[in-house]
Amino acid sequence: MQYPAHIPPVKRVRLANAAELPRIIAAADGPLVFENLLQGELIDAGRAGGLANYLKPFNAARETVFFRLQPQAQGRIFYQDDFSGFNFSREQADFLGLLDALERQLPAVDGCYVGSSSIDYFLPGLKSTLGLAVPADEPLISLWLGGKTRVAAHFDLPENLACVVAGRRRFTLFPPDQVANLYPGPLEFTPAGQPISLVDFYQPDFHTFPRYREALASAQVAELSAGDALYLPGMWWHQVEGLDGFNVLLNYWWRSTPVWTGLPQDAISHALLTMGSLPAAERAAWAEVFNYYVVNRETTAAGMPERARGMLADLTPARARQLAAHLMQKLQRLL
Known part of the structure; x- marks a missing residue:
């Protein structure tokens, strides 16, 4: 699949001191990529292919739910053609065991994807090693695992700092005012909780979705490697792709309003x-x-x-x- 060449990149920043992060985010008027923001043993392990081994001391030995995509899905997490269901099944496995199998890229886990997984629940104690401050006292910190999978454009309410731990990720971003041009699907019948764009980014049907051209004209792209982070304001639409056979994302979520x-x-x-x-x-x-x-x-x-x-x-x-x-x-x- 060839990515469109005309989509401009998100502004990139390299901080001299990670302590500047909350101030920079607070002043931001849109998405920002922070190069090599997250550093330390976690990132080193992700780059070296030893992430599962590094995480063993934190493992709570709990099972997680994961998506297993059908081969014909080609990594795209979506609906069945007739919208009678989804193009994946939901299964369960030991969290760290699945991460280890994904890291070793075993054939048995081809097409597997693990969504938002609280590190406090699955890997208690890991949070204290991260040493990264965001503009919130108690952000929700989660891990996302998978191979070459693609989640259609969707939005989230909270502010988001998405940090790549292993592999590479690509975010295609659309500002909130593009909602009608992205043709979101049902409100309650969704793959993972949020309405998603019904347009196939790589094979857009402009006859059915003509306004999608306008959305593309407003798009930005962020390509991230291990250690890089994307600040994504709440309500920005984002398509997320894993570009390598093993990808791990660590994200911080926080709200600008009280619960x-x-x-x-x-x-x-x-x-x-x-x-x-x-x-x-x-x-x-x-x-x-x-x-x-x-x-x-x-x-x-x-x-x-x-x-x-x-x-x-x-x-x-x-x-x-x-x-x-x-x-x-x-x-x-x-x-």
């Missing part, structure tokens, strides 16, 4: 329930109301006395509980 605010995607379910069956003109009218009260909340609230802002006031844990209780009361009436 008690809930998940923004839950609002889509509520909106579909209450507005999804309205005529198109009414849905468009509600979109304007949504923009006024939610997207432009600060401007809207500024025109009101503080005591009158109610739901538009800055959120606190107490106000969040009040809003949740209000919603629960409304929803109970429908049950």
